[in-house]
Amino acid sequence: xxxxxxxxxxxxxxxxxxxxxxxxxxxxxxxxxxxxxxxxxxxxxxxxxxxxxxxxxxxxxxxxxxxxxxxxxxxxxxxxxxxxxxxxxxxxxxxxxxxxxxxxxxxxxxxxxxxxxxxxxxxxxxxxxxxxxxxxxxxxxxxxxxxxxxxxxxxxxxxxxxxxxxxxxxxxxxxxxxxxxxxxxxxxxxxxxxxxxx
Amino acid sequence: xxxxxxxxxxxxxxxxxxxxxxxxxxxxxxxxxxxxxxxxxxxxxxxxxxxxxxxxxxxxxxxxxxxxxxxxxxxxxxxxxxxxxxxxxxxxxxxxxxxxxxxxxxxxxxxxxxxxxxxxxxxxxxxxxxxxxxxxxxxxxxxxxxxxxxxxxxxxxxxxxxxxxxxxxxxxxxxxxxxxxxxxxxxxxxxxxxxxxxxxxxxxxxxxxxxxxxxxxxxxxxxxxxxxxxxxxxxxxxxxxxxxxxxxxxxxxxxxxxxxxxxxxxxxxxxxxxxxxxxxxxxxxxxxxxxxxxxxxxxxxxxxxxxxxxxxxxxxxxxxxxxxxxxxxxxxxxxxxxxxxxxxxxxxxxxxxxxxxxxxxxxxxxxxxxxxxxxxxxxxxxxxxxxxxxxxxxxxxxxxxxxxxxxxxxxxxxxxxxxxxxxxxxxxxxxxxxxxxxxxxxxxxxxxxxx
Numbered sequence: 003x004x005x006x007x008x009x010x011x012x013x014x015x016x017x018x019x020x021x022x023x024x025x026x027x028x029x030x031x032x033x034x035x036x037x038x039x040x041x042x043x044x045x046x047x048x049x050x051x052x053x054x055x056x057x058x059x060x061x062x063x064x065x066x067x068x069x070x071x072x073x074x075x076x077x078x079x080x081x082x083x084x085x086x087x088x089x090x091x092x093x094x095x096x097x098x099x100x101x102x103x104x105x106x107x108x109x110x111x112x113x114x115x116x117x118x119x120x121x122x123x124x125x126x127x128x129x130x131x132x133x134x135x136x137x138x139x140x141x142x143x144x145x146x147x148x149x150x151x152x153x154x155x156x157x158x159x160x161x162x163x164x165x166x167x168x169x170x171x172x173x174x175x176x177x178x179x180x181x182x183x184x185x186x187x188x189x190x191x192x193x194x195x196x197x198x199x200x
Numbered sequence: 201x202x203x204x205x206x207x208x209x210x211x212x213x214x215x216x217x218x219x220x221x222x223x224x225x226x227x228x229x230x231x232x233x234x235x236x237x238x239x240x241x242x243x244x245x246x247x248x249x250x251x252x253x254x255x256x257x258x259x260x261x262x263x264x265x266x267x268x269x270x271x272x273x274x275x276x277x278x279x280x281x282x283x284x285x286x287x288x289x290x291x292x293x294x295x296x297x298x299x300x301x302x303x304x305x306x307x308x309x310x311x312x313x314x315x316x317x318x319x320x321x322x323x324x325x326x327x328x329x330x331x332x333x334x335x336x337x338x339x340x341x342x343x344x345x346x347x348x349x350x351x352x353x354x355x356x357x358x359x360x361x362x363x364x365x366x367x368x369x370x371x372x373x374x375x376x377x378x379x380x381x382x383x384x385x386x387x388x389x390x391x392x393x394x395x396x397x398x399x400x401x402x403x404x405x406x407x408x409x410x411x412x413x414x415x416x417x418x419x420x421x422x423x424x425x426x427x428x429x430x431x432x433x434x435x436x437x438x439x440x441x442x443x444x445x446x447x448x449x450x451x452x453x454x455x456x457x458x459x460x461x462x463x464x465x466x467x468x469x470x471x472x473x474x475x476x477x478x479x480x481x482x483x484x485x486x487x488x489x490x491x492x493x494x495x496x497x498x499x500x501x502x503x504x505x506x507x508x509x510x511x512x513x514x515x516x517x518x519x520x521x522x523x524x525x526x527x528x529x530x531x532x533x534x535x536x537x538x539x540x541x542x543x544x545x546x547x548x549x550x551x552x553x554x555x556x557x558x559x560x561x562x563x564x565x566x567x568x569x570x571x572x573x574x575x576x577x578x579x580x581x582x583x584x585x586x587x588x589x590x591x592x593x594x595x596x597x598x599x600x601x602x603x604x605x606x607x608x609x610x611x612x613x614x615x616x617x618x619x620x621x622x623x624x625x626x627x628x629x630x631x632x633x634x635x636x637x638x639x640x641x642x643x644x645x646x647x648x649x650x651x
Contacts, residue, residue, distance in 0.1 A: 129579075131577075135593055137563070
């Protein structure tokens with residue numbers, strides 16, 4: 003006992019990415035309307051000072067099934083990981099986000115953050131999110147947050163009073179919701195997809 | 201660092217002051233669990249046939265179930281045949297009406313007033329449960345004048361069978377889960393409370409559960425019913441002697457909140473946590489659930505968890521009526537080898553404009569060998585609902601400690617201060633009597649753990 007029930011997640015399973023001392027990994031996942039995806043990523047931070055940044059964006063308007071399984075394992079101390087996944091679910095789509103951060107015993111001075119935000123557009127869509135923190139060291143800064151909500155009525159109203167048509171107001175809000183996870187080089191493509199969704 | 205470790209050590213090694221044993225003659229049923237034992241318990245309690253049937257049905261369900269493996273806990277194997285399911289202090293034949301002075305002394309020592317006198321700020325009616333039976337319930341007359349029923353569960357079965365039958369197992373069905381099924385089969389005593397339509401309960405109602413006998417388990421059952429437009433504040437406390445063996449406590453609490461009624465439920469859980477090497481302690485595996493049945497109903501949970509070797513508890517609310525609301529505030533402190541798996545479930549069924557669910561879960565780690573895990577589950581099928589969750593895990597910041605030290609506050613006191621500040625939002629929700637006790641408990645369970 004002592005460390006409770008810590009189980010090394012990479013016993014009998016290989017990480018998809020191993021990030022060593024001083025190394026930096028940045029990944030962005032983009033799932034556009036019409037695509038069903040199972041995205042399963044396991045990352046092992048094994049050396050001091052390793053840094054990981056994960057971003058995810060998903061847009062669903064039909065019958066898509068999008069599942070994220072993220073495992074972020076801080077094996078070594080002094081590493082930093084950031085995760086941000088923002089998505090919009092409409093139609094009869096199903097989105098699940100299952101993300102786990104594990105901080106191994108003695109991986110002190112870890113910083114690990116995870117956020118998942120969702121907008122549900124329609125009655126038929128369904129979002130299930132389970133962000134998980136499993137911490138076995140004490141000198142850490144870890145947090146996670148998840149929200150599931152809808153477009154902000156007040157913001158839409160504000161824009162309409164300023165003469166922005168409803169559809170455009172919705173598009174604008176969705177684009178800004180996704181901005182933090184939108185890669186620079188795919189901006190246009192994503193904006194078009196949002197337009198089509200509305 | 202060594203200095204810090206020493207202080208942490210001292211801060212967390214506070215004594216468990218409720219660990220004594222009361223020497224009273226008790227009667228037991230034989231060890232083990234089978235239909236005969238259940239029939240014996242039911243007979244000893246002079247129960248009607250329908251309740252025996254309920255128990256046997258639950259037992260059959262339990263036999264077909266398996267011990268759940270999903271919790272993220274180091275749960276020891278429990279030998280259900282090695283437990284005594286019923287223990288009761290023997291009644292003195294000469295004065296059957298009075299409480300055994302030894303029992304009265306026990307509750308006195310625990311600070312539970314069994315005599316009807318005013319305590320602290322207000323008046324509290326108490327139902328005191330010793331092992332498997334309720335010893336006494338105070339202030340019944342005052343309450344009865346308002347039509348409020350507050351008595352032991354066994355008495356409710358005798359005196360108000362229709363009410364018990366109407367509500368029993370309507371929130372936590374007998375086959376709900378492994379431990380709820382076990383409780384439904386062997387439950388001993390507990391409290392029953394019914395607040396009639398439109399009545400505001402004039403005092404806090406309180407149950408105090410005490411495990412005394414060795415080798416026993418406690419399986420109490422509490423049923424709280426708040427009828428239309430009524431209000432009640434209910435508190436529950438518990439302690440047990442210090443022993444090397446682990447003892448099982450598997451309770452079920454059901455709360456029914458009718459239309460526009462309001463229930464405030466508070467617990468200070470202080471079962472024996474086991475010693476510094478993880479020996480002994482109570483396995484606290486309970487099911488607590490309320491239903492906001494009618495429109496506009498409100499249920500609020502507040503809990504302070506400092507005791508038990510293992511706590512597994514998710515007080516939950518089913519928001520069935522329209523425009524219902526529920527809150528859950530909890531502080532849990534674990535020390536040494538203690539494990540707590542706790543949280544809440546909110547099931548939103550009823551309609552409400554702009555329905556919103558917000559949960560926040562913060563963990564403060566003290567010492568380098570502890571762990572904290574946060575596993576929220578959010579399911580939303582509704583495009584108008586807003587669900588939010590956030591969680592943090594951190595240790596007491598060096599800056600905060602430094603700031604206190606610099607102002608002449610010693611390290612230990614500083615940690616106490618920070619922890620109390622951390623827990624304040626929850627503590628402030630507790631009724632006055634409880635808040636004082638809870639604050640003291642936090643101090644005791646943290647003694648020596650400060651860094």
